[in-house]
Amino acid sequence: MDFETLLIEAPAEGVALIRLNRPRQYNALNSTLLTELGSALDQFEQDDAIRAVIITGSEKAFAAGADIAEMVGISGEEMLAMVEASTGWRALSTFSKPTVCAVSGMALGGGFELALQCDILLASTGAKFALPEINLGVIPGAGGTQRVARIIGKSLAMEMVMNGRSMLAEEALQRGIVSRVIEPGKIEAETIELAKQLAGRAPLAVRAGKACVNKAINTTLEEGLKLERETFIPLFDTDDAKNMMAAFLNKSKE
Ligand code: CO8
Numbered sequence: 001m002d003f004e005t006l007l008i009e010a011p012a013e014g015v016a017l018i019r020l021n022r023p024r025q026y027n028a029l030n031s032t033l034l035t036e037l038g039s040a041l042d043q044f045e046q047d048d049a050i051r052a053v054i055i056t057g058s059e060k061a062f063a064a065g066a067d068i069a070e071m072v073g074i075s076g077e078e079m080l081a082m083v084e085a086s087t088g089w090r091a092l093s094t095f096s097k098p099t100v101c102a103v104s105g106m107a108l109g110g111g112f113e114l115a116l117q118c119d120i121l122l123a124s125t126g127a128k129f130a131l132p133e134i135n136l137g138v139i140p141g142a143g144g145t146q147r148v149a150r151i152i153g154k155s156l157a158m159e160m161v162m163n164g165r166s167m168l169a170e171e172a173l174q175r176g177i178v179s180r181v182i183e184p185g186k187i188e189a190e191t192i193e194l195a196k197q198l199a200g201r202a203p204l205a206v207r208a209g210k211a212c213v214n215k216a217i218n219t220t221l222e223e224g225l226k227l228e229r230e231t232f233i234p235l236f237d238t239d240d241a242k243n244m245m246a247a248f249l250n251k252s253k254e
Contacts (some may be wrong), residue, residue: 041053
């Protein structure tokens with residue numbers, strides 16, 4: 001896969017790594033990048049050999065948000081057309097395999113929103129998260145207001161959205177935005193190790209777990225429990241479940 005704004009790597013069996021690569025603009029998300037992200041994810045969705053995807057940036061920046069040079073002076077109608085053409089957001093929100101996001105440096109605006117759409121978020125010490133759209137006279141438009149409020153609660157979300165309050169990695173860990181804070185020199189290896197573990201697990205069960213946890217964030221307990229039951233039952237008909245349970249019992253008899 002050859003892209004202008006992304007580097008694609010294969011750091012381990014079953015794992016694809018997407019590196020945002022617009023170093024001179026702090027990886028600001030322009031239309032090309034978002035289209036290429038959509039195209040990479042669509043290809044990984046179809047490729048049975050890929051079982052987990054890492055999205056990352058550079059040591060200095062995950063992404064500094066949407067590309068302001070593309071947004072300056074445009075009308076609401078033009079923005080709507082741009083949003084609808086941005087296949088990356090759609091592809092990420094419907095991607096069925098596990099995604100791990102490794103944030104070093106800054107994750108601002110749309111960059112933070114991109115990270116929030118991944119399943120597992122890891123940050124390196126000193127990484128900075130913010131929704132600074134208010135400084136540009138707008139608000140987050142790729143899920144930031146909704147996802148942040150659900151994770152950190154109303155008052156702090158209001159500070160971030162209405163006043164551009166930022167948060168460093170350690171606070172993001174404390175608030176449940178990221179699940180680990182790792183030394184900058186170690187984050188890449190630890191992210192790859194985690195993705196490798198996910199890629200090695202029963203793929204249908206991993207996807208089922210992802211769908212259920214995502215539902216938990218977006219629906220009532222009753223609806224979520226219904227989906228969990230509907231998703232849990234068919235897993236008993238998979239070869240993985242039959243083989244893995246039998247293997248467990250055989251091993252304990254040895
Ligand atoms: N867009 C375009 N270019 C950018 C961006 C950006 N978001 N961020 C940085 N750059 C460019 C700068 O213009 C500059 O370019 P050049 O060298 O050609 O002048 C280069 O990157 C370096 O930037 P600075 O000189 O400003 O470097 P500093 O180290 O002083 O500061 C910062 C780095 C803190 C990242 C600073 O550039 C900054 O504040 N950037 C803007 C951050 C921001 O406001 N992000 C939010 C954007 S709005 C958004 O994300 C809305 C998302 C909606 C998505 C909806 C889709 C559905």
